Amino acid sequence: MNFLNPSNYGYVPLAEWIEKYVKDWLFAQRPVFKKLSVPIESTLDALDNFFNFVPLPLVIIFFVFAAFRTNGIKFAIFTLVSLVFIDLLDIWEETMTTMAMIVTAVLFCCLIGIPLGIAASRSNVFEMILRPILDVMQTIPSFVYLIPVVMLFGVGLTPGVIAIIIFALAPIIRLTNLGLRQVTKGVKDAGKALGCSKFTILYKIELPLALRSIMAGVNQTLMLSLSMAVIAALIGAGGLGLTVYVGLGRLDIGQAFVGGLGIVLIAIIFDRITQKIIK
Structure with a gap:
């Protein structure tokens, strides 16, 4: 008897269950999620x-100035040449749309991820619950994110940004949690001794000391957002x-x-500038 053959003992019809029950539920929730996506859509349209x-x-002047202040004259020249080259390739409008997508995604990742990271640093139980969810988010194939996004939000630029947000959210949560947990107890006790409230200690002491770790999370979120921008095009993102x-x-x-080269160039510019901001 072949024990490896499912027909000998039956199998778990997980795919059929998901198709029958989860799919119908997701479609039923589409109006609710459409309303939840309105802030993202509004921000994206405004930035675009x-x-x-x-x-x-x-x-060009803005980015060259930022490159010069953070990395010096050589990188400023590289930034100038890269942006002029992008315009000469006739992909400037597409680059600006991609930039609007990435800025929107990083902004909402910060708005969601930093509070979750703070909450995880305050509660070991919450961190224990959150950790396997983040593990799944970071290991699941990126194409899989597109399936529930399309079912809940449809196709287009906004669903593409939502897929980017889900894909790029984990690093900023992890590194915010890590940075806050690395703040020594003595520093927080000193704040308590001075009569500071918990919010004041968090805002005035913990967050500034954890800023390098948080900014590293922002940098990683930015890079993941750029990497996901191509895959998001499969569901109508521009x-x-x-x-x-x-x-x-x-x-x-x-x-x-040409499209890939444009993404590489803006990725290098964003990465080098944000890396120097961290330092």
């Missing part, structure tokens, strides 16, 4: 309009990810390479 409205020279996806669909290697 803003980035595409600001004249190209002003954007920007450089759509350029890559369309190029691959048409077997246009040149177009796909």
Whole structure:
């Protein structure tokens, strides 16, 4: 008898259960989740309009100045050449849309992740519950995120950003929790001795001391958001990810390479600037 053959003893029809029960439930919740996505959609639309409205020279000057202040003249020159090159490749509008997506995703990751990290640092039980959830979020294939997002939010730019937020959320929660837990008890006791409230100790003492760890989480969230931008194009997200996806669909290697190169260049610029801010 072959004990490895499921037909000999039956099997657990998990796929059928999910298809029958979970799928119907998710579709029933779509109106609720559509309303929850309104703040993300509003922020994304505002940033997209803003980035595409600001004249190209002003954007270049801003990033060159930020690169110079954080990394010096050599990286400022690299930033200038990279942004001018992106414009010469005729993907400036797509780059600004991608930038709006990434800024929106990082903003909402911070709004969600930092409070969760603070809560995890305050409660061992909450951290114990949160840890396996974060493990799953960081190990599950990125394409899998698209399935519930499409079922709950449909397709388009906003669902793409929501998929990015879910994918990139874990690092900032983990590193906020880690940074706050590394603040020594003596420092917090000193604040208590001075009559500071718990909120004052958190705001004036713990968060400033944990800022380097929190900013490292922001940096990792930023990098994960950029990596997810291409995959999010599969559900209708625009920007450089759509350029890559369309190029691959048409077997246009040149177009796909140009879109990927644009993502690489802005990833390097964002990474180097935020890394120096951490230090």
